[in-house]
Amino acid sequence: GQQLNQSPQSMFIQEGEDVSMNCTSSSIFNTWLWYKQEPGEGPVLLIALYKAGELTSNGRLTAQFGITRKDSFLNISASIPSDVGIYFCAGQTSGSRLTFGEGTQLTVNP
Amino acid sequence: GAGVSQSPSNKVTEKGKDVELRCDPISGHTALYWYRQSLGQGLEFLIYFQGNSAPDKSGLPSDRFSAERTGGSVSTLTIQRTQQEDSAVYLCASRLLGLAGRKYEQFFGPGTRLTVL
Numbered sequence: 001g002q003q004l005n006q007s008p009q010s011m012f013i014q015e016g017e018d019v020s021m022n023c024t025s026s027s028i029f030n031t032w033l034w035y036k037q038e039p040g041e042g043p044v045l046l047i048a049l050y051k052a053g054e055l056t057s058n059g060r061l062t063a064q065f066g067i068t069r070k071d072s073f074l075n076i077s078a079s080i081p082s083d084v085g086i087y088f089c090a091g092q093t094s095g096s097r098l099t100f101g102e103g104t105q106l107t108v109n110p
Numbered sequence: 111g112a113g114v115s116q117s118p119s120n121k122v123t124e125k126g127k128d129v130e131l132r133c134d135p136i137s138g139h140t141a142l143y144w145y146r147q148s149l150g151q152g153l154e155f156l157i158y159f160q161g162n163s164a165p166d167k168s169g170l171p172s173d174r175f176s177a178e179r180t181g182g183s184v185s186t187l188t189i190q191r192t193q194q195e196d197s198a199v200y201l202c203a204s205r206l207l208g209l210a211g212r213k214y215e216q217f218f219g220p221g222t223r224l225t226v227l
């Protein structure tokens with residue numbers, strides 16, 4: 001089946017630093033999404049990407065849909081303590097199921 | 111409520127017992143999904159409902175797992191004869207089809223943490 005490889009698995013950074021994480025896939029997706037999950041909560045959508053090559057920003061977050069449709073990255077600029085959480089990429093082809101990466105655990109030291 | 115709700119929030123059961131997990135989707139959302147999240151892992155798709163029918167149940171790991179949805183609203187995920195490897199967080203999501211500009215957004219509930227002793 002489809003698999004997403006997400007890296008890094010964890011990051012420990014200082015407040016104010018920029019962060020980058022990415023996902024790669026062995027197969028093509030039509031949509032890439034980035035979610036954030038905090039303890040005891042379900043994932044919350046941060047950014048959705050619908051077209052190959054698309055670059056989208058949401059505040060300090062920027063994500064791109066790779067031109068090959070097999071990868072995506074998420075950047076967070078000027079990190080703050082509330083950015084702490086687990087970030088997941090997810091891909092979707094036709095049909096409705098989402099395929100998730102294994103997550104990037106982000107820790108921000110004040 | 112405004113969001114997806116799930117109950118119970120935590121469930122501890124003994125191996126071999128049956129459990130039922132409930133999901134109340136956002137009102138009016140026709141699509142409903144169940145996912146499973148094991149410790150430190152990403153979400154694993156289980157089943158998708160369109161209305162009351164399940165066009166994709168390919169993620170259910172065994173015939174001990176079943177789900178139903180009634181009235182196009184509430185869904186129940188049932189696990190029979192639970193095993194320790196069933197321990198995980200079970201997440202439900204719902205989606206409003208055709209929402210312009212956000213057609214793929216799935217809104218997630220907080221999950222049910224299942225522990226099988």
